[in-house]
Amino acid sequence: AFDMLIVGGGPAGAAAAIYAARKGIRTGIAAERFGGQVLDTLAIENFISVSYTEGPKFAVALEQHVRDYEVDVMNLQRASRLVPAKAPGGLLEVQLESGALLKAKSVILATGARWRQMNVPGEDQYRNKGVAYCPHCDGPLFKGKRVAVIGGGNSGVEAAIDLAGIVSHVTLIEFDNQLRADEVLQRKLRSLPNVDVVVSGQTTEVLGDGSKVTGLVYKDRTNGESRTVALEGIFVQIGLLPNTEWLKGAIELSPRGEIVIDDRGATSLPGVYAAGDATTVPFKQIVIAMGAGSTAALSAFDHLIRTSAP
Numbered sequence: 425a426f427d428m429l430i431v432g433g434g435p436a437g438a439a440a441a442i443y444a445a446r447k448g449i450r451t452g453i454a455a456e457r458f459g460g461q462v463l464d465t466l467a468i469e470n471f472i473s474v475s476y477t478e479g480p481k482f483a484v485a486l487e488q489h490v491r492d493y494e495v496d497v498m499n500l501q502r503a504s505r506l507v508p509a510k511a512p513g514g515l516l517e518v519q520l521e522s523g524a525l526l527k528a529k530s531v532i533l534a535t536g537a538r539w540r541q542m543n544v545p546g547e548d549q550y551r552n553k554g555v556a557y558c559p560h561c562d563g564p565l566f567k568g569k570r571v572a573v574i575g576g577g578n579s580g581v582e583a584a585i586d587l588a589g590i591v592s593h594v595t596l597i598e599f600d601n602q603l604r605a606d607e608v609l610q611r612k613l614r615s616l617p618n619v620d621v622v623v624s625g626q627t628t629e630v631l632g633d634g635s636k637v638t639g640l641v642y643k644d645r646t647n648g649e650s651r652t653v654a655l656e657g658i659f660v661q662i663g664l665l666p667n668t669e670w671l672k673g674a675i676e677l678s679p680r681g682e683i684v685i686d687d688r689g690a691t692s693l694p695g696v697y698a699a700g701d702a703t704t705v706p707f708k709q710i711v712i713a714m715g716a717g718s719t720a721a722l723s724a725f726d727h728l729i730r731t732s733a734p
């Protein structure tokens with residue numbers, strides 16, 4: 425059995441694996457896709473101390489750092505079930521879709537999240553070429569340019585307020601006939617001179633010139649008419665979905681499906697810790713996920729030295 429088994433090979437899982445392995449304990453990491461969301465990222469400019477890198481390069485460095493240690497790396501493995509210990513202090517089990525059953529004294533869940541997509545023509549083609557999902561990451565790339573934010577919930581309105589300070593103009597498009605963000609955010613939004621708000625708007629197409637975004641088309645749901653907005657960037661803010669469907673019923677999840685953790689990364693199940701975008705951590709960023717992965721591993725190690733026989 426593993427002393428510590430990590431599920432997920434993004435920044436959070438990789439950090440947890442390195443912290444665990446450096447304690448000299450038996451460490452395993454199972455990941456559906458080692459690297460995680462970083463693999464889908466182009467420029468990374470906010471990983472502190474590294475001025476600029478690119479997602480695929482960063483993902484290779486993550487895996488290389490983990491492989492510097494004696495870690496059992498199980499890539500292309502999807503976990504489908506977490507089974508609590510039969511008795512206090514007993515082994516936890518993680519079932520893989522391949523059929524394998526992994527046993528461990530402690531488990532760290534770091535399965536990350538995925539951005540909900542608009543699923544309209546042009547979105548895939550222009551991802552990272554004007555279509556973006558993370559204002560903290562990509563906002564500065566659109567300095568002085570025109571952007572749209574899709575989604576009028578809290579994250580969309582927060583993104584629009586944030587971007588309005590950087591870009592020349594923001595068009596916020598909400599599908600419903602009213603914004604769903606907190607009133608205080610809506611007031612702030614409406615006070616900004618360079619923001620237009622469209623309600624009852626359904627984005628139907630991302631337009632581009634073959635290499636980058638040039639606009640978008642939305643349908644006015646009140647009369648069915650199509651309108652075109654010329655712009656350089658589109659921030660999609662219609663939800664971040666945690667990859668936790670497989671954990672339902674096994675541990676406590678928030679109403680949004682995030683793994684509920686305390687400030688040590690502990691979940692509702694003894695011996696099980698969690699970190700990164702899959703959890704209730706308030707901000708979803710690489711540096712934050714790595715810090716959380718390290719916290720979870722150190723907490724799990726604390727748990728091991730208190731509960732395991734020498």
Ligand code: FAD
Nearest residue numbers: 432433434435436456457460461503536561700701709710
């Ligand atoms: P993830 O990176 O999502 O990794 C999750 C891991 O778990 C993956 O290995 C996945 O395959 C695996 N997994 C999922 N389900 C299972 C399962 N059932 N069984 C086994 N394995 C599973 N952040 C920044 O700080 N700067 C940026 O510039 C930046 N740009 C971004 C650009 C884009 C396009 C996107 C999508 C995100 C960006 N982010 C950026 C956010 C950043 O990538 C995430 O905050 C970070 O990757 C979260 O790390 P994580 O380890 O929690 O999860």
